[in-house]
Structures are given as structure tokens and as C-alpha cells.
Amino acid sequence: MEERAFPAWSWSVEHCLKEYDVRLDKGLSSYKVEKQREKYGWNELAKEKGKPLWRLVLEQFDDMLVKILLIAAFISFLLAYMHGSESEESGFEAYVEPFVIVLILFLNAIVGVWQETNAEKALEALKEMQCESGKVLRDGFLVPDLPARELVPGDIVELQVGDKVPADMRIAALKTSTLRLEQSALTGEAMPVLKGTSPIFQKECELQAKENIVFAGTTVVNGCCVCIVVCTGMNTEIGKIQKQIHEASLEESDTPLKKKLDEFGSRLTTAIGIVCLIVWLINYKNFLSYDMVDGWPANFRFSFEKCTYYFKIAVALAVAAIPEGLPAVITTSLALGTRKMAQKNAIVRKLPSVETLGCTTVICSDKTGTLTTNQMSVAEFFTLGGKTTTSRIFHVKGTTYDPKDGGIVDWTCYNMDANLQVMAEICAVCNDAGIFCDGRLFRATGLPTEAALKVLAEKMGVPDAKMRNKIRDSELVANYLIDRSTVKLGCCEWWIKRSKRVATLEFDRVRKSSSIIVREAAGQNRLLAKVTVVFFSFSVGRTHKTATACFLVFVDELLLELKLKRTDFSAVCFLLWTVLKVNI
Numbered sequence: 304m305e306e307r308a309f310p311a312w313s314w315s316v317e318h319c320l321k322e323y324d325v326r327l328d329k330g331l332s333s334y335k336v337e338k339q340r341e342k343y344g345w346n347e348l349a350k351e352k353g354k355p356l357w358r359l360v361l362e363q364f365d366d367m368l369v370k371i372l373l374i375a376a377f378i379s380f381l382l383a384y385m386h387g388s389e390s391e392e393s394g395f396e397a398y399v400e401p402f403v404i405v406l407i408l409f410l411n412a413i414v415g416v417w418q419e420t421n422a423e424k425a426l427e428a429l430k431e432m433q434c435e436s437g438k439v440l441r442d443g444f445l446v447p448d449l450p451a452r453e454l455v456p457g458d459i460v461e462l463q464v465g466d467k468v469p470a471d472m473r474i475a476a477l478k479t480s481t482l483r484l485e486q487s488a489l490t491g492e493a494m495p496v497l498k499g500t501s502p503i504f505q506k507e508c509e510l511q512a513k514e515n516i517v518f519a520g521t522t523v524v525n526g527c528c529v530c531i532v533v534c535t536g537m538n539t540e541i542g543k544i545q546k547q548i549h550e551a552s553l554e555e556s557d558t559p560l561k562k563k564l565d566e567f568g569s570r571l572t573t574a575i576g577i578v579c580l581i582v583w584l585i586n587y588k589n590f591l592s593y594d595m596v597d598g599w600p601a602n603f604r605f606s607f608e609k610c611t612y613y614f615k616i617a618v619a620l621a622v623a624a625i626p627e628g629l630p631a632v633i634t635t636s637l638a639l640g641t642r643k644m645a646q647k648n649a650i651v652r653k654l655p656s657v658e659t660l661g662c663t664t665v666i667c668s669d670k671t672g673t674l675t676t677n678q679m680s681v682a683e684f685f686t687l688g689g690k691t692t693t694s695r696i697f698h699v700k701g702t703t704y705d706p707k708d709g710g711i712v713d714w715t716c717y718n719m720d721a722n723l724q725v726m727a728e729i730c731a732v733c734n735d736a737g738i739f740c741d742g743r744l745f746r747a748t749g750l751p752t753e754a755a756l757k758v759l760a761e762k763m764g765v766p767d768a769k770m771r772n773k774i775r776d777s778e779l780v781a782n783y784l785i786d787r788s789t790v791k792l793g794c795c796e797w798w799i800k801r802s803k804r805v806a807t808l809e810f811d812r813v814r815k816s817s818s819i820i821v822r823e824a825a826g827q828n829r830l831l832a833k834v835t836v837v838f839f840s841f842s843v844g845r846t847h848k849t850a851t852a853c854f855l856v857f858v859d860e861l862l863l864e865l866k867l868k869r870t871d872f873s874a875v876c877f878l879l880w881t882v883l884k885v886n887i
Contacts, residue, residue: 313505346453372408378622441458468520471533474500476528483523484496484518485523489544518541525809678751680755709762729832740790761794806819
């Protein structure tokens with residue numbers, strides 16, 4: 304059942320809670336959940352019925368040239384049969400020509416059906432964007448791993464960094480200072496989108512303007528929040544996309560190649576028909592004779608045997624004029640093009656679509672994620688040396704999120720001084736990103752910049768030799784585990800366990816920084832901060848780089864008293880630069 308649409312983005316949080324008769328600290332009761340499910344159904348995308356195999360096969364023969372070849376094959380079979388009966392010959396040789404034509408057509412159909420079936424399976428990848436579970440508040444208790452399909456409108460859901468949004472939801476409260484979501488798959492926006500709780504006083508607005516709504520299939524890259532489910536299943540924005548895809552699949556439109564082939568087939572049919580008719584009529588005297596009486600033809604004599612003979616000649620001429628190998632050549636060429644596109648992760652639903660792309664003159668596309676990979680990696684980093692007057696630049700190899708991809712040039716963990724240890728700690732601890740393995744590809748949850756810094760921390764290692772050996776052994780064991788989707792970041796975990804996070808100030812575009820306060824085992828507080836700096840090089844080819852400055856400040860427990868008594872306070876600050884590059 305479709306949900307009653309209401310502009311949740313323009314309503315206040317209290318109004319939305321009242322709409323579903325739910326409290327933010329209690330959630331829905333089991334009774335209300337069942338009522339909502341009876342009304343709205345399960346939170347899952349509908350599975351459209353695919354075309355049956357017999358229909359897919361028949362569609363491969365819905366082509367003018369293929370129809371001409373079928374007629375030619377049928378006529379060739381009849382002629383071979385009649386010729387065999389007259390000459391009392393039998394055997395496979397008489398049916399070679401029609402057999403070859405039919406074989407070519409069936410091979411053409413098999414390739415077409417195989418390609419379209421693979422494309423239909425690839426389109427099912429849209430459902431993989433759905434979340435599998437979520438943290439939901441029910442009957443006053445927090446269910447940490449509730450299946451996403453069981454969500455109903457009115458449910459209270461908690462989202463954290465790395466979580467995939469299970470349904471379209473209205474943000475009710477922020478648990479952190481900022482909240483950002485990566486919704487490029489839905490809107491094409493390259494950068495994470497800042498979200499909030501304030502209502503938007505527009506009853507009709509675009510998805511990009513709904514800054515208090517999180518959409519199903521998007522991912523939280525920064526912050527934590529509590530939301531109210533407002534749309535589920537096919538009523539979500541991603542559900543609407545699936546509807547549009549299904550409707551578009553029903554609207555069959557001819558590609559430029561198919562139009563040209565149909566036009567060629569029509570002209571070929573007309574030309575062959577006219578030529579055959581002329582050839583047959585030219586020889587009419589051989590099967591139709593008459594006498595001239597008083598200037599008028601009389602005593603007509605018709606030979607059916609000779610008429611059939613010359614008709615066979617005309618038909619043989621027609622069959623010879625038809626290019627039987629053309630469909631096979633076209634299918635093979637398109638199949639090779641489809642294979643090349645599939646290697647680039649392109650979905651080709653129908654073979655002629657390959658040629659359609661070749662006829663495209665203008666492609667309007669967003670750069671990030673299309674022309675680039677939307678990934679970041681550390682190219683080099685600069686730190687102060689043993690003395691404040693010296694500096695060092697380290698170059699880093701590797702362009703993916705795989706910690707084992709490349710390494711730091713001329714690097715050894717044994718020479719990690721205080722500056723390098725601070726930088727490794729900040730990259731690992733002042734960071735909410737994560738890395739997981741999707742098949743053979745390493746992907747990031749959270750901001751790409753923070754994921755790149757975590758990979759750098761893994762490449763830097765830890766100064767403790769014993770822990771370094773343990774981490775290496777655990778990574779070797781992880782390589783033989785069945786579930787390898789989770790990437791073990793042993794070095795980052797080691798840095799995180801050394802201190803406890805007390806407070807967090809998430810990244811903000813105005814401040815261009817993120818910072819945390821951690822407490823050591825001895826009780827001393829420290830401030831770890833990352834500041835983003837963008838600079839330009841105005842050369843012949845203008846270049847643009849992003850740098851992240853990492854700060855460490857020792858925060859005294861009596862900081863407030865010191866602030867009241869004097870204008871400055873004792874602190875030690877390390878300034879470290881890390882240059883990041885975008886991988887294209």
C-alpha cells in the first residue's frame with residue numbers, strides 16, 4: 304500500500320512525531336508496528352517480473368533483416384526438398400544452405416538472449432544499495448540489529464558513521480555537532496552533504512534542498528543522529544528510481560543501428576522482389592506460349608513444370624542476394640564491444656546499445672565518480688625533524704585504500720621520532736572512517752580524506768616492536784579467513800587503545816578542521832586536530848592540491864583556572880603536514 308505523502312521536510316520534529324503518534328525516547332510499540340506493517344507493507348523494493356525465456360528468444364527475431372533470412376531459409380528448404388524429390392537424391396548436402404542460414408540466426412539469438420539476461424542480473428545490483436539492518440528503538444528498548452525490511456513509518460532509527468540509511472527518514476536530533484551523508488548515487492553530488500534538523504518551509508522542493516531528510520541507500524560519512532522513518536519500500540526515492548527504470552524498460556525505442564538495418568532490409572526486400580519478378584517475367588515465353596490469330600493471341604499453352612523451374616531460378620537469385628553473414632558479423636562486433644564495456648563495469652542491456660553510444664555527440668556528466676574514482680590517497684607528507692629548524696619530506700606509493708598497496712619510500716618504523724608518532728596517532732585516532740573489502744576492491748566508509756589518512760597510519764606502523772610483530776601475524780591470519788569483507792587495521796587499533804576519546808568536534812566547512820580530546824591512562828588530556836588547507840600553483844598548467852595540517856596540544860586539567868588567571872597557558876604544539884592527491 305502506498306504511504307500517505309506529507310511534506311515531512313517542511314514540518315517540525317514535534318509535528319512529525321505527532322503524525323505517527325510516537326515518542327523519540329520510546330519508539331513504536333509492537334502493536335503499532337504490526338498496524339503500520341499491515342498498512343504499508345515491508346520495507347523492500349518490489350521485484351519486477353522478468354521476461355520469460357521464450358519471449359526473449361522471439362524478440363531476437365523481431366528484425367527486418369532476420370525475417371528476410373528466415374523466409375529465405377524456408378524457401379531454400381522447400382527448393383532443396385523439391386529438387387531432391389525430382390532427382391531422387393537425398394542427404395545432408397541438399398540442405399546445407401538453409402541449415403547454415405538457420406544456424407547463423409540461432410547463434411545470433413543465443414548471443415542476444417545471453418547478453419540481455421546478464422544485463423537484467425546486473426540491474427538487480429540496485430537492490431544491493433539497500434541496508435540490511437539498523438539500530439531501531441522499539442518499546443523503549445534499543446534493538447541494535449533489526450532487519451531493515453521490518454522497518455515501518457514512525458520507527459525511531461539511530462545512525463552513526465559508516466551506516467547505510469535503511470529508509471527515507473526525517474532527522475529528529477543530532478548527537479554530534481555536524482552530520483554529513485554521501486548521496487552521490489542518488490543525486491550525483493560529489494561532496495558529502497551537510498544535514499540538519501531545521502524544517503524547510505517549501506512544500507515542493509528538489510532532493511538536494513531537503514537538508515533534513517536522509518534517503519535510503521545513502522551513507523553516513525560524518526556524525527551521528529536520530530531519525531524518524533517517513534517512507535519505506537517502493538515509496539522511497541530509490542524505490543521511485545526503480546519504478547522509472549522499469550517503466551523505461553517497457554518503452555522500447557529503436558537504436559540508430561536498428562533503424563538503419565530495418566531501412567536496409569526494406570530496401571533490400573523491395574530490390575530483390577523487383578529483380579526476381581523481372582527475371583521470372585523475362586522467361587515467360589519458356590513456360591507460356593500462344594498462337595496469333597487475326598492479330599490476337601490464342602490457343603494459350605502453359606507449362607507448370609517450366610514455370611516452377613524459372614521460379615526456382617528467381618528464388619535462388621533472391622537467396623543469393625541476401626547477405627546471410629551480415630547478422631552474424633553485426634552480432635559478433637556488438638558482442639565484442641559489449642565485452643569491452645563490461646570490463647569497464649558498464650551495463651549493456653541490449654547489443655545495439657553499444658552502437659548507440661558510438662552515435663552520442665554530447666555526454667553531460669558529473670566529474671567525481673565518473674571521470675575520477677572519488678578516492679583519495681596520501682602522496683607525500685612533510686614533518687619537522689629532530690630539530691625545529693630541519694624538515695623532512697616522505698613520499699608514499701599506492702593509490703588505493705589497500706594498506707598493502709605500496710608503502711613509504713625509505714621508511715623504517717624503528718626511526719619514528721616524537722613528531723612521526725604524533726602524526727600517526729592523529730591519523731588513526733582523530734578519524735571516524737573505515738575500510739572494507741568488496742570482492743577485490745577496497746572501499747571506504749566515511750570521508751575519503753580520513754580513509755586515506757588511516758591507510759597512511761597503517762603504512763607508518765607502530766613504534767613498539769612486539770606489537771608490530773603481533774599485528775603482522777594477525778594480518779597474515781586474516782588473509783585465510785572466510786569472511787574477508789572487514790579489513791583489519793591493526794596499527795590504527797593500537798593507537799586508538801592507548802587513549803580514550805572524551806569529546807569530538809566534527810569537521811566543519813567554515814572551520815575547515817576536526818578535533819578530538821583524548822585522555823591518556825595517566826589522566827592527562829590532549830587535543831588532537833586536523834586542519835584542511837587548499838592552495839593553488841599558478842603555473843602554465845594550473846594545479847590544485849589539498850593539505851591536512853595535524854596539531855597536538857597537551858591540555859592541562861586546570862585549563863579553566865589558567866585561563867582565568869593569565870592570558871596564555873602551557874602547551875606543546877607539533878605542526879605536521881600531509882599532502883593528499885586525488886586518484887583519477
